Amino acid sequence: xxxxxxxxxxxxxxxxxxxxxxxxxxxxxxxxxxxxxxxxxxxxxxxxxxxxxxxxxxxxxxxxxxxxxxxxxxxxxxxxxxxxxxxxxxxxxxxxxxxxxxxxxxxxxxxxxxxxx
Amino acid sequence: xxxxxxxxxxxxxxxxxxxxxxxxxxxxxxxxxxxxxxxxxxxxxxxxxxxxxxxxxxxxxxxxxxxxxxxxxxxxxxxxxxxxxxxxxxxxxxxxxxxxxxxxxxxxxxxxxxxxxx
Numbered sequence: 353x354x355x356x357x358x359x360x361x362x363x364x365x366x367x368x369x370x371x372x373x374x375x376x377x378x379x380x381x382x383x384x385x386x387x388x389x390x391x392x393x394x395x396x397x398x399x400x401x402x403x404x405x406x407x408x409x410x411x412x413x414x415x416x417x418x419x420x421x422x423x424x425x426x427x428x429x430x431x432x433x434x435x436x437x438x439x440x441x442x443x444x445x446x447x448x449x450x451x452x453x454x455x456x457x458x459x460x461x462x463x464x465x466x467x468x469x
Numbered sequence: 470x471x472x473x474x475x476x477x478x479x480x481x482x483x484x485x486x487x488x489x490x491x492x493x494x495x496x497x498x499x500x501x502x503x504x505x506x507x508x509x510x511x512x513x514x515x516x517x518x519x520x521x522x523x524x525x526x527x528x529x530x531x532x533x534x535x536x537x538x539x540x541x542x543x544x545x546x547x548x549x550x551x552x553x554x555x556x557x558x559x560x561x562x563x564x565x566x567x568x569x570x571x572x573x574x575x576x577x578x579x580x581x582x583x584x585x586x587x
Contacts, residue, residue: 358512384573395579396558403573411574442512456501456562458575460513 375443
């Protein structure tokens with residue numbers, strides 16, 4: 353079965369510090385991968401998605417970046433955090449093509465709660 | 470640009486009641502629609518996925534319907550229980566590049582916060 357991991361679960365960082373959040377998927381290959389942010393009182397905002405190794409699409413211009421160094425690994429980074437980067441960060445995946453489970457059903461990881469002080 | 474609206478924003482019901490959550494979207498050229506549940510401080514759990522060619526999907530006490538032409542979906546929860554208390558989110562996937570959109574991305578509503586009282 354497929355499993356998605358995110359770490360750390362919680363993170364408290366000072367303004368101006370770097371950030372690295374990691375997401376890995378098990379039990380599938382060539383997934384589409386996504387990073388979302390959920391801020392308090394707001395909906396889910398898509399930040400980045402990737403359809404393959406080294407292929408990153410950015411949805412919102414900001415001081416965050418994403419990388420996909422391996423097929424099932426997706427990393428969210430920042431060189432200098434801002435207060436406005438605080439939020440709940442969720443990684444998600446879908447199958448890239450028809451398979452035994454529902455096509456294009458999206459599955460989410462447990463999330464990382466980031467607080468920037 | 471696709472917009473997804475969920476009504477009501479919050480709902481409180483007594484245990485055992487049947488209830489309906491509503492979701493509407495502005496662009497009917499969708500690939501599929503997905504309902505999720507989110508518990509406080511947790512990730513999203515997929516409940517039901519309806520492809521654009523389908524009218525409804527059922528899982529246990531949950532039934533989701535889709536009327537693509539009118540841009541609406543409903544999530545019906547039968548015999549609600551306190552354990553059903555959570556935020557329920559609706560999301561639509563775009564119709565693909567051939568329809569001017571991307572089928573890689575989901576557009577989410579802001580959710581309905583459901584409280585089922587014992």
